[in-house]
Amino acid sequence: SQWDSEIEHFAAGFNYGRFSDVTEKSKQCEITCYTNEKLSDALLTVRRILEENRDQQADLMLMPQELTTDGIGKNAAIESRNAYEVFNHFFGEIPIRNINISQQPQVSIAASWPTLIFLPFTAFYDESVRQRLFEPVIGLRDYGEWEFYHEGVASHEIAHQWWAHSVMTSSYHDAWLNEGFATYSEALHLQVTKGTDDFKRYMRNLRRQVFSDVGNGMSLAELGPIWLGVRLSSLDIPQGRHLIYVKGAYVLHMLRMMLFDYSKKSDECFIKMMKDYVRTYTGKVATTEDFKNVVEKHFDRSMDWFFDQWVYGTEIPIYSFNYDIEEAGGDYFLTITALQNNVSSSFEMPIPFVVNFKNGHAVVHLTLKGNEAMAKQFHLPQEPISIEANPWNAVLCTIVQ
Structure with missing residues (x-):
């Protein structure tokens, strides 16, 4: 096979196996989803139990025939296409327009490569099926947190086609520009597709995570500035780098809200700023200071005070x-x-x-x-x-x- 890209990338990912595929197209993109022809061992076990026990079917409100991979790729393809179109509206065009999405057998791991995305097999099922499979298959009990992850995992990885694969970053100091922006992209996708209430719920959840307890009497926010990137993690607090996702998203949200025209309910200024950033740095390496320069251009003033407080600092009022x-x-x-x-x-x-x-x-x-x-x-x-x-x-x- 041959793999071509219009821009240089630091890495590429590939998946192989026997798949069924379905494609969704729009004027902006073409999304192809690949689903495994065979069920995972965990799902085969559940399906066998359901086939042998009608009482279990009633308890789980789940029929054996629902546990197939045929057809579920279409839902994932449509959702991913919609996410691409939302981000194209907010952030502008990128060279990556053909994206392949593939299942992988883990339940909480996803990865985005240029033009290729790995999603957990659970992301291909709708919320009702996931909820009924959650405890018997996965064995976890915090369904709300798990569903929060699945609610945005596809759009998050689609967003990385902008933040990491089109606009690349210089070092670990700038990782928040990738993960924070992709996390906030999830929120924008929710706002457009599900409405304001879901968007506000998502932002409240991000805030809760910023202030979450990480042990030793500390909150996640107190570990350090997001500019430290992966160095926020340690052997004692391995989840420290999660701050670049949640607080990084909030930094972009605060910039958006300062540009928001409340009288017109318009994001025009924010969209112009983000499209300028993407247009300027697509196919290039950007730093935090590069992004700050674009922000200052659209705010028409120095933004040292904002970045010193929220990117290079730790204070929260x-x-x-x-x-x-x-x-x-x-x-x-x-x-x-x-x-x-x-x-x-x-x-x-x-x-x-x-x-x-x-x-x-x-x-x-x-x-x-x-x-x-x-x-x-x-x-x-x-x-x-x-x-x-x-x-x-x-x-x-x-x-x-």
Whole structure:
């Protein structure tokens, strides 16, 4: 066989075996999924049990004929094609347009190579079948966490065709540009295909992981800056590198939210920035500073403060807010008093607030610096009925009452 690429790559992956295949095409891409002709040993065991025991079928709500690989490749191909189209919209075109997706027998391991993706066989089944297979086949009990992984594994690996295989990175210091961006790509795919509620749920889960306990009285976020890459892991805390996935995703999310036009509900500025980055560095090696230069171009100002805090630093703020509403002569005035804690005196961050009215809403911003309280008054067009601080989890933080 012959394998060709329009751009140079540091590595290539191949898979071999007896497969059935199905292809999904669009104007942007062609996705071919390969499924094993034979079931794995684990699935063969479950199928035999189901065939011999009707009570087990009822308990699991699963029929033996559901445990086949015929046809399931089409679902994976459609999902992967949709993910490609979402990323093409947000990030722009790349040279890689033909992608092959292959099953592999592990349940929690995936890998992305240029034009070739390995997915766990469980990713080819829909959520209902996975849930019923989860305990009897896999033997694990934390279904929610396991399903969270499967919910985004295909789109994550598709995203690596942008982040790693089209735009390459210089060293382990820049690995967050690959894994963090691919993780946030999962969130964008969820937002487009399943809606805002699923997107917000996903971001809450990422935040929970950032603050998760890794032992020795430390959270994942406290291990070090994401710029350290794989060096965040150690023999005592091997999962440390996971921070580049979850906090790296949040860094991109915060940049998106600072560029977001709340009045038009538009991502136009964010999309322009990401397409510029992809267009500039496709087929090239990019560093964190290269990405920062693109960000500064689209923010039209120095972004040293942001990268020093969120990429090269470890501080995460804690906020408390109070609101006072006054009416005078038919006009309404909102005073927001805010306190930022748990950061150094130079730490600054703009916080958005959505003010909801009976008809419509308005968005106001308050930029806090250091650990001192700040108050600011806003003139409102009508009487507010509610105020939401930090909508869309726009800033990685903790809010206390």
